[in-house]
Amino acid sequence: MKVVRMHDDALSQVSYLIGCTQTNECIVLDPPRDVDRVFKTVDEAGWKLLGAFETHLHADFVSGLRTLVEGHGIHAWLSTEGSDLPAWTSKCAHLVHALHDGDEVSIGRAGQLHVRAIHTPGHTAESMSFAALGEEGRVLGLFTGDFIFAGEVGRPDLSSRLLGGTDPRIAARALREALLKLEGFSGEVPLYPGHTAGSMCGRKICTLPRSSMAIERRINKSLQCAHDEEVFVEQVTRGLPDPPSYFNRVKAMNAIGADAQALPAPEFLEASAFLARSREPGCVVLDTRCFTRFSEASLPNSISVSVDKWFASAAGSYLERDDRVLMVVEPTLLEKAIRVLFRVGVDRLLAWTTPAELESLSDDAFFETDINEISPREARRRLEAGEATFLDARLCGEYESGHLPGAIFAPFTQMPHRLASLPRDQEIICYCRSGNRSELACAYLRRHGFKVANLRGGYWPWAGRGFPIEVGAPVGVAHC
Numbered sequence: 001m002k003v004v005r006m007h008d009d010a011l012s013q014v015s016y017l018i019g020c021t022q023t024n025e026c027i028v029l030d031p032p033r034d035v036d037r038v039f040k041t042v043d044e045a046g047w048k049l050l051g052a053f054e055t056h057l058h059a060d061f062v063s064g065l066r067t068l069v070e071g072h073g074i075h076a077w078l079s080t081e082g083s084d085l086p087a088w089t090s091k092c093a094h095l096v097h098a099l100h101d102g103d104e105v106s107i108g109r110a111g112q113l114h115v116r117a118i119h120t121p122g123h124t125a126e127s128m129s130f131a132a133l134g135e136e137g138r139v140l141g142l143f144t145g146d147f148i149f150a151g152e153v154g155r156p157d158l159s160s161r162l163l164g165g166t167d168p169r170i171a172a173r174a175l176r177e178a179l180l181k182l183e184g185f186s187g188e189v190p191l192y193p194g195h196t197a198g199s200m201c202g203r204k205i206c207t208l209p210r211s212s213m214a215i216e217r218r219i220n221k222s223l224q225c226a227h228d229e230e231v232f233v234e235q236v237t238r239g240l241p242d243p244p245s246y247f248n249r250v251k252a253m254n255a256i257g258a259d260a261q262a263l264p265a266p267e268f269l270e271a272s273a274f275l276a277r278s279r280e281p282g283c284v285v286l287d288t289r290c291f292t293r294f295s296e297a298s299l300p301n302s303i304s305v306s307v308d309k310w311f312a313s314a315a316g317s318y319l320e321r322d323d324r325v326l327m328v329v330e331p332t333l334l335e336k337a338i339r340v341l342f343r344v345g346v347d348r349l350l351a352w353t354t355p356a357e358l359e360s361l362s363d364d365a366f367f368e369t370d371i372n373e374i375s376p377r378e379a380r381r382r383l384e385a386g387e388a389t390f391l392d393a394r395l396c397g398e399y400e401s402g403h404l405p406g407a408i409f410a411p412f413t414q415m416p417h418r419l420a421s422l423p424r425d426q427e428i429i430c431y432c433r434s435g436n437r438s439e440l441a442c443a444y445l446r447r448h449g450f451k452v453a454n455l456r457g458g459y460w461p462w463a464g465r466g467f468p469i470e471v472g473a474p475v476g477v478a479h480c
Contacts, residue, residue, distance in 0.1 A: 001113075001132055001140045003192065005209070006041055008032065010312045010340045011061050012198035012205075016143060018132055019047050020112040027051040027113055029130065029143050030194055031064040033343050034263050035072070038064065050107050051075045053115070055145025055194060056127040057083075057254050059158055059247040060201055061343045067260040069095050077105060079117070082125030088257040099128060120147040122175020123154030123201070125166060141190045142213075147178065149193040150215070151206035153222040157240050158201070162251045172233045179226040187214030198309070200243050241395040244413035246316035249345045253321075263342055264349040266327065271360050274353040275299065278326055286315060287328045288337065289355050291439040291454075295373075297359065297366040304443035307333045307340075310412075314440045316344035317413045327352040371442050372453045376462040379429050379455050388427040388453070393441040400473045404431065404462060409474035412437040415444050424450060431455035431462070 004017040004026075015038070019026035026047040031038050031054075042049045052068050056079070068074040069092055078085055080098040089096040099105075101119035106112075114133040121127050123146045130143045146154040156171035166174075191211040195201050206219070216223050225231045269277060278285050278299050285302040287294050288311075294304040305315045307329065319325060319341070329337050329352055338349060374382075382388040383405065390407035392399050399409050410418040412432070422428065428450055430438035435458040442452045455462065463469055 001134065002045075003141060004041060004045055005192075006032070006037060007196065007209075008061070008343070010309075010336070011343065012196045013061055014192070014194055014196060016192055017041060017045065017047070018113065018115070018141075018143075019045060020108060023108050023110060023112050024048060025050050025108040025113060027053060027107060027115075028068075029053050030055055030058070030145060031068055033062040033064045033067070033258060034339050035064040035067050036263065038068070049074060050113070051077065053077045053130060054079070055129065055143070055147070056124040057251065058146075059162055059243070059251040059254075060199065062250055062258045062345050063254050064258075066257040071260040075107075077117075079119070079126040079128040081119045081128065082121060086255065086257050101128075104133070118181060120144070120178040120181070122156050122171050122178050123147060124159050125171075125174075127154070127178075139185060139189050141192055142185065143192045143194075145194040146201045147175075148182075148191065148216065148220070148223070149195055149199075149202045149205040150191075150197075150208035150211040151219050152202040152204055153179065153220070153236060155201060155203065155240055156236055158243060158247070161243060162248050168237050169233055172236050173229065175236065176226050176229060176232045179223055182213065182216075182223070185213045187212065187217065189213045191216060200241065200247075200313070203239055203241075239397055241397065242411050242414045244313040244317045245416045246313070246319075246344050246413075249321055250316075253345050258345070261347070264338055264347060266325075266338070266349040266352045269326075269351045269353050269357075271353065271357040274326065274351065274357065275361060275365055277351055280324070282322075283324045283326055283350070284319060285326050285328065286319065286337075287358075288330075288333065289328060289358075291443070293355070293359075294443065295371045297363075299358070299365065300367045301447065302328075302367070302443070303447055305440055307337050308436075310437065310440065311337070312340050312344055313413045315341060316346065317416060318440075318444050319346045321345050321347060323348060325349050328355055328358050330354060371446055373435075373456045374429065374453050375456055376465055376467060379453075379462070380467055382427065382429065386426075388429045389423060390455075391422070391428050391430045391438075391441065393430055393432045393438045394459075396474065396477065398433065398459075400471065402459070402463065402469045402471050404459070405468050405470055407431075407470075410441070412441045412444075415441055419445075419448055422450065427451045427453060429453045429455055432458050433460070434458040 006015040016029040116131045120129045157168040390404040392407040393412040432438040
């Protein structure tokens with residue numbers, strides 16, 4: 001067996017090719033939506049793709065499984081533990097196979113690709129891990145999806161938060177029972193998780209690209225306490241940050257199966273044509289320039305999201321699937337931006353232009369941004385004068401450790417869900433740890449008519465001056 005990782009840096013997500021070096025055949029595990037990446041990697045390995053497996057119903061990226069089946073005739077295996085096969089599979093039943101706990105599947109000319117399904121619920125009800133088997137049933141590797149990561153386990157709360165699924169504490173008990181199944185695996189068994197550090201599908205995933213059962217028994221605190229139900233449930237349900245808003249859209253798309261379609265190919269427009277298109281109903285300008293340039297000159301109905309580590313979470317959350325998106329982006333970043341948006345379910349990418357083209361427009365084309373960066377001293381003056389309120393765009397754990405007086409808790413990726421509860425009768429001063437996430441929040445709120453300012457440097461310049469801070473979880477939350 002040979003394993004090839006396909007790592008998506010933008011989403012901290014991993015798909016895998018599991019190949020047989022004797023027959024040059026392979027299967028793909030958790031295929032991404034842009035399946036051309038899969039076929040490119042298969043070709044580079046000199047293999048032939050025979051099948052696709054899905055570990056669970058994903059919330060953070062749109063699956064490419066349906067595209068592989070309907071568009072390329074690839075056989076697929078899906079868990080039916082806790083759920084039925086999705087409706088779209090009825091039209092290609094000869095290609096889609098149901099999986100139950102303990103099922104073993106042999107694929108290829110000599111059956112050399114041999115995997116066993118292991119039902120591992122908790123993160124989702126249908127979650128399935130896969131043991132790759134060698135001679136005499138020896139386990140060569142364990143592919144765990146979002147069940148267990150390097151140093152962490154999958155979150156038991158997402159199904160409840162997104163689709164009204166199982167109560168997190170009930171899901172946590174199921175997760176604990178699934179973890180106990182791992183006791184039969186030797187320490188040398190490699191563990192191939194579905195996510196790496198930075199993913200919101202786990203709380204604190206460590207930086208190892210892969211792990212082993214021996215390593216997990218040494219470093220994984222949740223695994224270590226799995227024999228004590230009460231301790232375990234408390235461990236895995238506490239400190240879970242709010243997931244990005246786009247998880248709701250992606251989970252729903254995957255539940256029905258995302259339609260097979262090609263990667264979007266937006267047309268390039270010169271400045272005047274781009275300006276005209278931006279004025280059409282339903283169009284949203286996704287401006288990827290740095291926040292300073294955006295705040296100096298931007299088109300109406302624009303949002304500011306740089307193509308950086310926050311791009312998937314922020315752009316995915318601030319855009320809706322039916323938005324008609326126009327992009328301001330450097331040519332070197334265009335393909336990455338398109339692919340990331342496609343993976344998080346933003347499809348209608350109509351056109352793009354460069355920052356240089358945009359900035360060649362006359363001044364009267366631009367919107368008066370009215371987003372100022374203010375110093376901690378000025379922010380304190382406005383707060384004490386009753387002119388403003390603070391908005392904390394960080395995660396729950398950061399807020400709990402220390403926040404500015406009276407700050408509204410509104411993580412930057414949750415902004416679409418928080419609009420109705422935010423005040424419109426006074427200025428909102430946004431802040432985060434260093435100022436980057438709050439810039440995204442400012443641009444989004446400005447687009448929706450709020451008067452905003454960004455706290456220069458974020459939380460620490462305020463705290464470092466000895467200005468007052470408060471500690472404790474947000475209102476309505478016992479602890480983070």
